[in-house]
Amino acid sequence: MKITAFTVDGVPMIKEGDDLAEILAGLVKLEDDDIVVFAHTIVSKAEGRRYFLGDIVPTPRAEELARLNNEDPRFIQHVLNNSTKILMRHPLLVETVWGNVCINAGTDRSNTESGYILSLPEDPDRSARRLRDRLFELTGKRVAVIITDTNGRSFRVGQIGVAVGCAGIAALRDRRGDKDLFGHELKITIQAIADEAAACANMLMGEADEGTPIAIIRGYQYLKDDRGIKPSFRTDEEDIVKKALLEMVEREERAQKAIAHGERPSGVARP
Amino acid sequence: MKITAFTVDGVPMIKEGDDLAEILAGLVKLEDDDIVVFAHTIVSKAEGRRYFLGDIVPTPRAEELARLNNEDPRFIQHVLNNSTKILMRHPLLVETVWGNVCINAGTDRSNTESGYILSLPEDPDRSARRLRDRLFELTGKRVAVIITDTNGRSFRVGQIGVAVGCAGIAALRDRRGDKDLFGHELKITIQAIADEAAACANMLMGEADEGTPIAIIRGYQYLKDDRGIKPSFRTDEEDIVKKALLEMVEREERAQKAIAHGERPSGVARP
Numbered sequence: 001m002k003i004t005a006f007t008v009d010g011v012p013m014i015k016e017g018d019d020l021a022e023i024l025a026g027l028v029k030l031e032d033d034d035i036v037v038f039a040h041t042i043v044s045k046a047e048g049r050r051y052f053l054g055d056i057v058p059t060p061r062a063e064e065l066a067r068l069n070n071e072d073p074r075f076i077q078h079v080l081n082n083s084t085k086i087l088m089r090h091p092l093l094v095e096t097v098w099g100n101v102c103i104n105a106g107t108d109r110s111n112t113e114s115g116y117i118l119s120l121p122e123d124p125d126r127s128a129r130r131l132r133d134r135l136f137e138l139t140g141k142r143v144a145v146i147i148t149d150t151n152g153r154s155f156r157v158g159q160i161g162v163a164v165g166c167a168g169i170a171a172l173r174d175r176r177g178d179k180d181l182f183g184h185e186l187k188i189t190i191q192a193i194a195d196e197a198a199a200c201a202n203m204l205m206g207e208a209d210e211g212t213p214i215a216i217i218r219g220y221q222y223l224k225d226d227r228g229i230k231p232s233f234r235t236d237e238e239d240i241v242k243k244a245l246l247e248m249v250e251r252e253e254r255a256q257k258a259i260a261h262g263e264r265p266s267g268v269a270r271p
Numbered sequence: 272m273k274i275t276a277f278t279v280d281g282v283p284m285i286k287e288g289d290d291l292a293e294i295l296a297g298l299v300k301l302e303d304d305d306i307v308v309f310a311h312t313i314v315s316k317a318e319g320r321r322y323f324l325g326d327i328v329p330t331p332r333a334e335e336l337a338r339l340n341n342e343d344p345r346f347i348q349h350v351l352n353n354s355t356k357i358l359m360r361h362p363l364l365v366e367t368v369w370g371n372v373c374i375n376a377g378t379d380r381s382n383t384e385s386g387y388i389l390s391l392p393e394d395p396d397r398s399a400r401r402l403r404d405r406l407f408e409l410t411g412k413r414v415a416v417i418i419t420d421t422n423g424r425s426f427r428v429g430q431i432g433v434a435v436g437c438a439g440i441a442a443l444r445d446r447r448g449d450k451d452l453f454g455h456e457l458k459i460t461i462q463a464i465a466d467e468a469a470a471c472a473n474m475l476m477g478e479a480d481e482g483t484p485i486a487i488i489r490g491y492q493y494l495k496d497d498r499g500i501k502p503s504f505r506t507d508e509e510d511i512v513k514k515a516l517l518e519m520v521e522r523e524e525r526a527q528k529a530i531a532h533g534e535r536p537s538g539v540a541r542p
Contacts, residue, residue, distance in 0.1 A: 001475045001483070006273035088511055101426035150462070154425040154512040155372035156503050158443045158463030160470065162427075172429045175477075189421070191477070192429030199431065199470035203491065204272045206446075206462070212272070220474065232427050240359055241425040244515040 003219040007204050007212035014213075016048040021134035024214060030141040035220060036131070037146045037201035039213035040120055040164055041108065043127050049119040051078060065092060078117060079105045087245040089252060098123055099233040100164055101242070102151050120149065124165025125228030132167040144169035144222065148198040148205075154241065161202020163194035163229050170223035171195070171232050193222060194229060274490040278475050278483035285484075287319040292405035295485060301412040306491060307402070308417045308472035310484035311391055311435055312379065314398050320390040322349060336363060346388060350376045353390060358516040360523060369394055370504040371435055372513070373422050391420065395436025396499030403438040415440035415493065419469040419476075425512065432473020434465035434500050441494035442466070442503050464493060465500060 008028050014020065020042060030036070044050070058066070058073035062080055066073035068090045076092065082105040083094035096105045106120035121127040128145040135143055147165040152158070163171060171194035178189070201215035236242060279299050285291065291313060301307070315321070329337065329344035333351055337344035339361045347363065353376040354365035367376045377391035392398040399416040406414055418436040423429070434442060442465035449460070472486035507513060 002275065002277035003475065004273065004275050005471075150460070153463070153466075155505055155510060156433075156463065156466070157505055158461040158466070158503060160463045160467050190429040191421070191473075192424070192427065192431045193474060195424075195427070195429070196431050196470040196474040199467040200276075200474060202462075203464060203467040203471060204274065232429060234426055234428055239426060240519075241512060241516065244519040245512065248511075248515040248518065 001219075001221065003217055005200055005204060005215060005217045008214040008216065009212070011042070011212065011214055014042040014045045016045065016050065018046045019134070020046050021131055021138055025135065025138045028216065030135065030139050030143055030216075031218060032141050032143070033218075033220075033222075034141065034143045035146060035169060035197055035201075035217040035222070036135065036143050037148055037198065037205075037215045037217065038131065039202075039205055040106070040124065040147050040149045041118060042213045043121050043124070043131070043147050044118050047121055047127065049121060050116050051119065053078075053115050053117060065089060075104075075107065075109070075117060078119070079107050082107065082119060085246065086249055087242060089249060093245070095242075096120065099230060100124075101233075102149065106149050106164070120164055121147065125167065125230060126165075128165040128167035128228065129226065142168070144224070146194055146198055146201070148202055150202060161195075161198040161200075161205070163198040163232070166194045166229050167226060168224055169194055169197070170225040171227070171229050173223055192232060195232070197222075272490075272492065274488055276471055276475055276486060276488045279485040279487065280483070282313070282483065282485055285313040285316045287316065287321065289317045290405070291317050292402055292409055296406065296409045299487065301406065301410050301414055301487075302489060303413050304489075304491075304493075305412070305414045306417060306440060306468055306472075306488040306493070307406065307414050308419055308469065308476075308486045308488065309402065310473075310476055311377070311395065311418050311420050312389060313484045314392050314395070314402070314418050315389050318392055318398065320392060321387050322390065324349075324386050324388060336360060346375075346378065346380070349388060349390070350378050353378065356517065357520055358513060360520060364516070366513075367391065370501060371395075372504075373420065377420050377435070391435055392418065396438065396501060397436075399436040399438035399499065400497065413439070415495070417465055417469055417472070419473055421473060432466075432469040432471075432476070434469040434503070437465045437500050438497060439495055440465055440468070441496040442498070442500050444494055463503060466503070468493075 010027050053074045056074035056077050058077040062077035063073045066076040085095040087093045091103050093103055094105050095101050108118045124147045128147050132145040145167045146163045148161045149164045150159040151162045173191040173193050175189040204215050205212050281298050324345045327345040327348050329348040333348035334344045337347040353367055356366040358364040362374050364374055365376050366372050379389045395418045399418050403416040416438045417434045419432045420435045421430040422433045444462040444464050446460040475486050476483050
């Protein structure tokens, strides 16, 4: 199998209301089955997911977590507004309202004006479907769309591109039951194709001031479905790491409360 | 930036002692700065990292973990022999002797004959350096080498390709201090390039009986160094997930011991 992958040159600074599909269609000639990868930052901007810190009033909870993380309490309040669970207090690892697990709910201060912060799209799978449909409308080409963010990993330093939303591509390729070279059934293998494609694209897009927030992967044979990235999120029941982290947060908060009430639990240093 | 990536056709079944570099050099014309990605399975086989289960005598500890995982105790004993820490008992997530964290220490029963198991290379960075040097010797081309495995992830279903060893490419690209589009300093950004390249290659190589264990990424501009993948491993001190998991394993084992001694700790079901 052979693919080409390339970044799209000439993408302008994106602002709220911009039609990303139209911009892209004007810059590159798409082909059927291209995988079009958008960095979430430009999707978030086009969708108006930019917030002014001055509008946010932090709760005491946000102020406490802000002290722990040496962060602006209003920034942390915004993260909490977009989260359902805290899995780590420092750094602030959360489960977002739509199910992705990431630091600061993916909220970003980079690549936006001072005083503003940028959230992930409200529903990145929906954003991906809309981009895919609009690209078809404009070009007649049936492409897949992936929206990426960069996430850290357990056990390993550094960040890689991951898919936060997708459309027209099956995020997971279930190979259980397939045979290996010796005819044995593969034991566990669900290949996370959308995340591998996101990593591939992110390798090209980089992170900083290159300003190449769109990449295209061409020539890859992928399964098509429209379930988005959501099937990639582990359920609480099957997620042992999440369980261990939730228990740790609970212990930490219990210890902190005990300190606040004047007790001194053994083994826990006074902050 | 534009890259091409392709799998190498015609790689034969690999056995102990095979010269992978020579085989590859006979199949494809390499270019300077190619990133040559080998699935660890063929590197492991060439290096004789295949073990006969019948030769392994399990300890009681291996038998206990084997029951928990519905596995062959000899297989589990082999995993323990190659591990320094248990981070999860079921599935058996360990830190390997050379520092990578993965399920079953990367030991595999797929893609090998019945009754045999296959370990990761003893030192995958060294294996990568040797392949890189041998390829230079044979072809005069200066390439980078990455050796991959597929690993599961926290919070997400499915597996992706990761680098278990590399040579001639900086695994991490430290962008701290770089500026974003608005001239702000990027807050945290160490890009895990070798892992992104591994994911890209794995997307093409697949998992099952395709028999395409070598892929080449061409045209990518990368930083060069020879520190291998080891700088990617988080230290114990900075790894909060590892800490939470180690604590969980300790609690579980304490509870189990209590049960073995006839006590019945509250909230822990008798197995």
